[in-house]
Amino acid sequence: MSEYFLSRITIKNLSKSYGNVNAITKFSVEIASGMFLVLLGPSGCGKTTIIKSIAGLIEPTEGQIYIDNILINNLPPKDRDVAMVFQSYALYPHMSVYDNIAFPLKMRKLSKHEIKNKVENTANLLEITPFLKRKPKELSGGQMQRVALARALVRNPKLFLMDEPLSNLDAKLRMQMRTEIKKLQKKIGITTIYITHDQIEAMSMADQIIVMNKGVIQQIGSPHVIYYQPTNLFVANFIGSPPMNFLKFRISQTSENFTLYSSQIAIKLPKINLPLLKDIKSDSEIVLGIRPKDIVIDDKKNTNERDTLSLKGKLLFTELLGDEVIYEIKLENNSIIKVSSNTENFNYKQNHDFDLIVKYKNIHFFDSISEQRLF
Numbered sequence: 463m464s465e466y467f468l469s470r471i472t473i474k475n476l477s478k479s480y481g482n483v484n485a486i487t488k489f490s491v492e493i494a495s496g497m498f499l500v501l502l503g504p505s506g507c508g509k510t511t512i513i514k515s516i517a518g519l520i521e522p523t524e525g526q527i528y529i530d531n532i533l534i535n536n537l538p539p540k541d542r543d544v545a546m547v548f549q550s551y552a553l554y555p556h557m558s559v560y561d562n563i564a565f566p567l568k569m570r571k572l573s574k575h576e577i578k579n580k581v582e583n584t585a586n587l588l589e590i591t592p593f594l595k596r597k598p599k600e601l602s603g604g605q606m607q608r609v610a611l612a613r614a615l616v617r618n619p620k621l622f623l624m625d626e627p628l629s630n631l632d633a634k635l636r637m638q639m640r641t642e643i644k645k646l647q648k649k650i651g652i653t654t655i656y657i658t659h660d661q662i663e664a665m666s667m668a669d670q671i672i673v674m675n676k677g678v679i680q681q682i683g684s685p686h687v688i689y690y691q692p693t694n695l696f697v698a699n700f701i702g703s704p705p706m707n708f709l710k711f712r713i714s715q716t717s718e719n720f721t722l723y724s725s726q727i728a729i730k731l732p733k734i735n736l737p738l739l740k741d742i743k744s745d746s747e748i749v750l751g752i753r754p755k756d757i758v759i760d761d762k763k764n765t766n767e768r769d770t771l772s773l774k775g776k777l778l779f780t781e782l783l784g785d786e787v788i789y790e791i792k793l794e795n796n797s798i799i800k801v802s803s804n805t806e807n808f809n810y811k812q813n814h815d816f817d818l819i820v821k822y823k824n825i826h827f828f829d830s831i832s833e834q835r836l837f
Contacts, residue, residue, distance in 0.1 A: 503673060
């Protein structure tokens with residue numbers, strides 16, 4: 463059984479304003495014990511404001527924060543039992559690794575024996591025992607990050623807060639460290655809130671993701687739900703690499719069918735879509751969202767019109783990414799889309815004419831005004 467606390471976090475209507483600027487607005491969430499929650503969004507969306515409010519470094523304008531049903535709003539930071547790791551490791555350069563890790567325990571006036579046991583156990587957990595006598599300047603970026611994690615974990619906090627801890631590492635080390643952090647969190651079971659603007663980090667590490675924009679929650683869900691059922695255009699565009707393609711169409715309705723039209727393109731939707739479109743007014747504008755990987759190059763022209771949408775386009779640009787190639791294609795209505803494919807048939811030249819197909823089940827429909835998901 464883990465020696466770390468398994469704490470439940472409840473945040474109700476948390477808001478923070480700076481004059482007329484709202485950093486966060488009515489942020490509410492229940493975080494189960496042992497969950498790895500990722501706050502995901504662009505810079506300036508309020509992620510850091512939230513965890514600084516939890517840690518007591520910022521006083522929220524309104525709202526309540528509970529750890530295990532205990533209101534902590536009025537507790538000083540030192541009494542909240544929350545550990546925080548920043549993107550800058552914030553290690554003391556004049557201290558050894560051992561003393562850096564031991565520092566919060568010395569501040570609590572633990573005995574030398576207790577400190578030694580806790581430091582050694584935590585160093586062993588993070589596989590940094592060989593470095594305990596070194597100074598931070600003698601460590602690599604990944605080793606310094608492990609020391610920062612150890613210093614946060616050594617005092618067995620109730621909650622672990624991580625503010626973009628991998629942003630200073632190179633791409634290969636970031637990939638390695640995100641795997642190690644996830645494994646570590648699962649091993650010790652500590653409730654964790656992790657901040658990132660990197661959607662790949664979020665998708666690979668999180669139990670649950672909160673996607674934010676301009677201080678407002680856009681969607682809460684598992685990585686699978688966030689990716690396959692984005693609740694609005696912002697989430698659909700933010701999640702996925704390359705980003706989702708968006709095509710605007712107007713919709714005309716007769717008694718028996720719906721047709722999407724845009725400039726040179728007219729698409730008659732199959733009857734399986736009729737129940738889903740019954741509340742959409744004729745001549746309304748809707749947005750079709752299609753992920754690049756869901757678009758198939760139909761060289762053999764074996765389209766089944768009953769369950770697929772067909773498009774035609776011309777190749778503008780090709781980007782080779784190892785075992786994947788990204789084609790930038792201009793459609794008949796002058797929209798530009800990207801298609802992701804393997805490199806098996808990497809022999810298309812500029813201005814090559816494409817026949818493309820997409821299964822209707824892989825198309826996301828959004829309202830162009832509200833930007834909310836229709837189905």
